[in-house]
Amino acid sequence: MNNKEISQAVVARLPRYYRYLGDLRDEGVERISSQELSKIMHVTASQIRQDFNHFGGFGQQGYGYNTDYLYEEIGKILGLDHPHNMILIGAGHLGSALIGYMNFRRRGYLFKAAFDINEALFNQTISGIPVYPMSDMPDYIKNNNIDIVVITISKQEAVKVVEVLNRCPIKAIWNFAHCELEVREDIQVENVHLSDSLMQLSYQIRQYELRHSREEEDGKKDSTRHPAGKHPHKNEEAG
Amino acid sequence: MNNKEISQAVVARLPRYYRYLGDLRDEGVERISSQELSKIMHVTASQIRQDFNHFGGFGQQGYGYNTDYLYEEIGKILGLDHPHNMILIGAGHLGSALIGYMNFRRRGYLFKAAFDINEALFNQTISGIPVYPMSDMPDYIKNNNIDIVVITISKQEAVKVVEVLNRCPIKAIWNFAHCELEVREDIQVENVHLSDSLMQLSYQIRQYELRHSREEEDGKKDSTRHPAGKHPHKNEEAG
Numbered sequence: 001m002n003n004k005e006i007s008q009a010v011v012a013r014l015p016r017y018y019r020y021l022g023d024l025r026d027e028g029v030e031r032i033s034s035q036e037l038s039k040i041m042h043v044t045a046s047q048i049r050q051d052f053n054h055f056g057g058f059g060q061q062g063y064g065y066n067t068d069y070l071y072e073e074i075g076k077i078l079g080l081d082h083p084h085n086m087i088l089i090g091a092g093h094l095g096s097a098l099i100g101y102m103n104f105r106r107r108g109y110l111f112k113a114a115f116d117i118n119e120a121l122f123n124q125t126i127s128g129i130p131v132y133p134m135s136d137m138p139d140y141i142k143n144n145n146i147d148i149v150v151i152t153i154s155k156q157e158a159v160k161v162v163e164v165l166n167r168c169p170i171k172a173i174w175n176f177a178h179c180e181l182e183v184r185e186d187i188q189v190e191n192v193h194l195s196d197s198l199m200q201l202s203y204q205i206r207q208y209e210l211r212h213s214r215e216e217e218d219g220k221k222d223s224t225r226h227p228a229g230k231h232p233h234k235n236e237e238a239g
Numbered sequence: 240m241n242n243k244e245i246s247q248a249v250v251a252r253l254p255r256y257y258r259y260l261g262d263l264r265d266e267g268v269e270r271i272s273s274q275e276l277s278k279i280m281h282v283t284a285s286q287i288r289q290d291f292n293h294f295g296g297f298g299q300q301g302y303g304y305n306t307d308y309l310y311e312e313i314g315k316i317l318g319l320d321h322p323h324n325m326i327l328i329g330a331g332h333l334g335s336a337l338i339g340y341m342n343f344r345r346r347g348y349l350f351k352a353a354f355d356i357n358e359a360l361f362n363q364t365i366s367g368i369p370v371y372p373m374s375d376m377p378d379y380i381k382n383n384n385i386d387i388v389v390i391t392i393s394k395q396e397a398v399k400v401v402e403v404l405n406r407c408p409i410k411a412i413w414n415f416a417h418c419e420l421e422v423r424e425d426i427q428v429e430n431v432h433l434s435d436s437l438m439q440l441s442y443q444i445r446q447y448e449l450r451h452s453r454e455e456e457d458g459k460k461d462s463t464r465h466p467a468g469k470h471p472h473k474n475e476e477a478g
Contacts (some may be wrong), residue, residue, distance in 0.1 A: 079441030107434070172443065194255070
């Protein structure tokens with residue numbers, strides 16, 4: 001397997017393949033062709049074959065891929081063949097939502113404890129997971145083989161916490177704070193910037209409206225082009 | 240302004256520019272050069288100039304960009320020059336976290352109401368936002384000029400809700416359900432698939448470990464290459 005030069009775009013598609021293959025497996029589908037997978041996932045069959053070829057192709061034959069095998073192999077590539085111990089920093093609503101999400105546990109992402117500065121939460125539990133004071137965190141990480149730290153606190157707090165985490169034996173941070181983190185070179189970071197995602201959505205709205213008003217302008221010049229009452233389709237080529 | 244052919248990668252960087260420029264503005268920085276911005280944001284100055292050129296360049300002169308102007312202009316491109324009315328579907332922990340997030344409100348993303356199927360929540364409020372029965376949703380959208388619907392419910396429920404939303408005059412869906420949605424062509428969708436993000440993180444962990452164990456193998460063959468006790472740097476070229 002040669003995953004040295006796999007682009008971020010391919011990597012971003014892997015979890016999606018994994019989700020769809022999990023559904024197919026649950027439905028008892030034993031084999032699937034790239035054409036069938038293409039239809040369900042709205043990507044081209046050639047894109048699917050190209051993506052899979054980065055990982056050796058997963059042994060497609062005339063009658064398609066073995067669903068179980070493909071699911072397991074992609075799972076291995078995503079690091080799902082062994083469990084990951086996690087802790088949460090910041091036991092608010094967002095953190096509680098993440099702890100309560102059953103699919104994480106099912107895939108081996110195991111929350112072991114949460115940490116907060118709010119004394120009222122100490123020794124309470126969230127979906128069965130205990131909440132401890134922040135000061136206990138470094139020792140807890142050391143003694144409990146923690147891989148992934150999930151951060152759901154403010155930008156200001158996150159900067160301070162990361163200084164502590166840089167001295168702890170962790171492998172990765174899943175960051176929901178609204179800033180980039182300065183981490184040790186062997187700590188992997190994945191950011192979830194929710195406000196960025198929302199801004200991309202309003203960008204899309206604005207772009208659609210700009211395109212649409214341009215099309216209406218064009219429509220006035222050539223009113224026979226679009227049937228009345230029907231919006232021109234998004235992907236229709238400009239005349 | 241010609242934004243017709245702007246790639247997804249450029250669009251994904253815009254909110255990040257906006258965040259950093261907002262911070263600079265708050266700090267009272269009036270002008271900034273692409274070199275200075277590059278240093279803060281860890282992207283190259285030429286990348287920044289290229290990105291900005293898609294939108295007309297924002298009038299950089301010898302002494303850099305006007306921070307206020309740049310912030311306002313990128314805000315307009317992101318559709319932040321007017322407010323967006325939003326509703327939430329699914330008043331659980333995740334939804335409550337989103338409603339409570341002050342930065343959304345500050346940027347004109349205004350939650351007006353939440354909808355749920357849990358009767359115990361009806362006529363309660365979350366951070367001051369009322370919760371109503373799901374059956375009230377279509378009328379509420381029609382009467383309150385709702386642009387964006389935020390979905391924080393299960394995959395199974397989301398599929399049903401989207402059928403209803405396809406008949407409502409909305410512009411966009413911010414989707415946290417773990418599936419792709421089949422929407423009307425004029426509805427924009429932005430997905431936040433949290434489990435995909437977590438899988439990308441464990442992919443990165445695994446890749447780091449593979450790379451690292453390969454480097455250790457290489458190190459055994461040529462033990463003088465890396466000083467003892469010091470990990471080879473991530474970006475160091477393989478010998």
